[in-house]
Amino acid sequence: MTESNNGVLVVVEMLDSQPIDLGLEMLGLARRLADSSGGTVTAVAFGTGLETTGELLSAYGADQVLINDHEIFANFHAEAWLPDLSKIVVEVAPALVLIGHSLSGTDLAPRLAYRLDVDVATGCESIDIVNGRPHMTRSCFGGLAREVVTFNKTPAVATIRSKTQEPLTQMMERVGEVQQVNSILDVNSIRTRVIKREREKADGVKLESAKIVIGGGLGLGGPEGFDTLNEIAALVDGAVGASRAACDLDWCPRSYQIGLTGRTVAPELYLAVGISGASHHMAGCGNSKTIVSINSDPDAAIFKSSSFGIVGNSQEIMPALVEEIRKLKA
Amino acid sequence: MKIVVCVKQIQNPEIPPVQFRIDEEAKVLIPVSGLSPVLSPYDEQAIEAALRIRDEAGKDSDIEITIVTIAAKGARAVIKAALALGADNAVLLSEPTFDGSGGYVTAHNLAETIRALGEVDLILTGRQAADWDAGVVGLGIAEILDIPAITFACDVQVADSVVTVKRILEDGIETVEANLPALVTISNELGKVRYASMRETMRAAKKPIKEWMPEDIGLDEAQVGSSAMRYELERLYIPVNDTECEFIGGDTPAEIAATLAQHLRAAQLI
Numbered sequence: 001m002t003e004s005n006n007g008v009l010v011v012v013e014m015l016d017s018q019p020i021d022l023g024l025e026m027l028g029l030a031r032r033l034a035d036s037s038g039g040t041v042t043a044v045a046f047g048t049g050l051e052t053t054g055e056l057l058s059a060y061g062a063d064q065v066l067i068n069d070h071e072i073f074a075n076f077h078a079e080a081w082l083p084d085l086s087k088i089v090v091e092v093a094p095a096l097v098l099i100g101h102s103l104s105g106t107d108l109a110p111r112l113a114y115r116l117d118v119d120v121a122t123g124c125e126s127i128d129i130v131n132g133r134p135h136m137t138r139s140c141f142g143g144l145a146r147e148v149v150t151f152n153k154t155p156a157v158a159t160i161r162s163k164t165q166e167p168l169t170q171m172m173e174r175v176g177e178v179q180q181v182n183s184i185l186d187v188n189s190i191r192t193r194v195i196k197r198e199r200e201k202a203d204g205v206k207l208e209s210a211k212i213v214i215g216g217g218l219g220l221g222g223p224e225g226f227d228t229l230n231e232i233a234a235l236v237d238g239a240v241g242a243s244r245a246a247c248d249l250d251w252c253p254r255s256y257q258i259g260l261t262g263r264t265v266a267p268e269l270y271l272a273v274g275i276s277g278a279s280h281h282m283a284g285c286g287n288s289k290t291i292v293s294i295n296s297d298p299d300a301a302i303f304k305s306s307s308f309g310i311v312g313n314s315q316e317i318m319p320a321l322v323e324e325i326r327k328l329k330a
Numbered sequence: 331m332k333i334v335v336c337v338k339q340i341q342n343p344e345i346p347p348v349q350f351r352i353d354e355e356a357k358v359l360i361p362v363s364g365l366s367p368v369l370s371p372y373d374e375q376a377i378e379a380a381l382r383i384r385d386e387a388g389k390d391s392d393i394e395i396t397i398v399t400i401a402a403k404g405a406r407a408v409i410k411a412a413l414a415l416g417a418d419n420a421v422l423l424s425e426p427t428f429d430g431s432g433g434y435v436t437a438h439n440l441a442e443t444i445r446a447l448g449e450v451d452l453i454l455t456g457r458q459a460a461d462w463d464a465g466v467v468g469l470g471i472a473e474i475l476d477i478p479a480i481t482f483a484c485d486v487q488v489a490d491s492v493v494t495v496k497r498i499l500e501d502g503i504e505t506v507e508a509n510l511p512a513l514v515t516i517s518n519e520l521g522k523v524r525y526a527s528m529r530e531t532m533r534a535a536k537k538p539i540k541e542w543m544p545e546d547i548g549l550d551e552a553q554v555g556s557s558a559m560r561y562e563l564e565r566l567y568i569p570v571n572d573t574e575c576e577f578i579g580g581d582t583p584a585e586i587a588a589t590l591a592q593h594l595r596a597a598q599l600i
Contacts, residue, residue, distance in 0.1 A: 103482060141350065141461055192478045198504075199499070269600070291573070308577075308578055308590065328595055
């Protein structure tokens with residue numbers, strides 16, 4: 001591998017030809033780190049219909065944008081990404097590679113790291129440069145602890161949790177160098193075949209971008225409890241999530257799951273209804289600005305993270321809360 | 331057909347958070363005394379996935395399920411637990427300096443262990459270990475052995491040397507297949523795992539457990555433990571939570587709800 005510089009390379013995940021929020025958040029982090037260490041920020045985007053992506057990612061902080069625009073990259077597929085991405089990382093030789101801690105990113109990052117024979121830190125919440133080395137802070141032990149790790153070989157690969165970083169304000173006058181990638185992908189090298197993709201239809205506000213998220217857990221008493229949560233979500237323009245326990249019981253779609261192995265949210269308001277607050281759930285909502293919880297158990301862990309708490313039966317309180325919010329919104 | 335399931339012994343992750351303690355100076359977990367170690371739950375689901383494949387193939391199938399684990403000492407209890415669930419045999423790589431937190435080294439050592447077993451058709455791992463939560467070892471093994479890997483499986487089927495996997499996406503399910511040999515990481519969406527039956531538990535006592543030292547599979551000192559590590563643990567701590575909770579009370583649900591709604595409105599949250 002060529003000599004490493006102080007650069008930061010960000011893999012920006014694209015959805016319907018647009019960068020996902022997490023990609024822009026990572027560019028914000030990359031910009032701050034590169035500015036403090038005197039390096040450059042390289043953004044890499046794989047996808048299709050990326051004609052304006054270069055300008056957009058420059059406007060969010062990239063000095064250089066590498067675009068790999070091809071039909072084959074329309075959906076994430078690690079084996080299709082890896083040959084080009086490995087080559088790019090070797091050529092750019094950054095000190096740090098940032099990949100989103102989405103399901104795609106967590107599928108991609110370890111493969112990339114082992115292919116480059118370097119180490120990877122997954123699920124990072126923050127990164128600081130200390131004495132020229134990235135110090136990566138990540139959650140472990142189901143969210144109960146944090147570890148700070150450094151690597152003795154570059155580049156360090158890290159996946160970054162959603163909503164832990166601030167994106168820069170978009171400035172279209174910030175111009176970067178945009179290049180198209182000459183793909184070296186040999187499609188015959190792809191060993192896994194996607195047979196079928198079934199996507200759940202998302203209606204309403206997307207969980208990650210909602211300002212208000214209402215999470216339901218076992219305390220709801222059954223799947224019908226989610227009807228009330230949906231009513232409130234509709235009234236306040238929010239989104240509904242759930243604890244893993246509720247998902248495991250099929251009380252709601254699996255895609256509702258918030259937590260360590262589910263989605264990460266950090267809304268202005270997280271209303272936790274009948275959720276005990278196990279650390280693996282808090283790993284997905286602990287960065288919310290305000291947490292309000294309703295739980296019948298006064299000792300529930302969720303109250304330790306809540307600004308407001310109600311000890312009581314959510315099945316009685318929630319219908320009343322729907323009425324109150326309806327009145328306020330009228 | 332030979333299936334290898336990689337498992338890890340960890341401290342029970344279901345302990346109440348108040349019992350969870352860390353020695354910040356030594357940067358290690360302080361084990362809760364009197365608590366038996368358990369199989370990492372995702373690994374238990376990987377064993378379940380292997381057993382379901384064998385159940386599906388029927389009684390006369392030639393499917394052999396081998397448990398592979400690395401531990402500094404012991405780990406016999408969790409190997410026994412895995413055998414009692416129905417696995418056929420086990421390999422324990424005894425590595426005195428193993429501390430379980432270095433995914434990079436673990437993947438290399440597990441890959442060498444699997445190589446030493448000879449022909450393996452399918453390797454299953456949990457999506458991540460429920461202690462360090464890294465989720466890198468499974469994919470690492472596949473990269474090192476240069477075989478296809480499919481992550482976050484909720485259903486695994488094998489037929490005619492092809493593995494067909496339903497894997498979770500953020501917003502749905504994807505069906506992916508690969509020719510064997512392949513590696514699949516299992517997610518909690520696989521569903522309920524079985525309990526060990528009395529019969530299998532009795533049989534487990536007689537199942538073979540091989541104990542290998544690193545040198546038995548050609549690993550030298552530079553390839554194991556801290557000397558091979560790519561990472562350094564700078565700090566390990568329990569984050570402080572200083573949120574002060576204001577409890578809202580009232581005589582009726584309506585009154586409580588009204589007070590809460592007012593608070594939320596006052597904080598401009600709704």
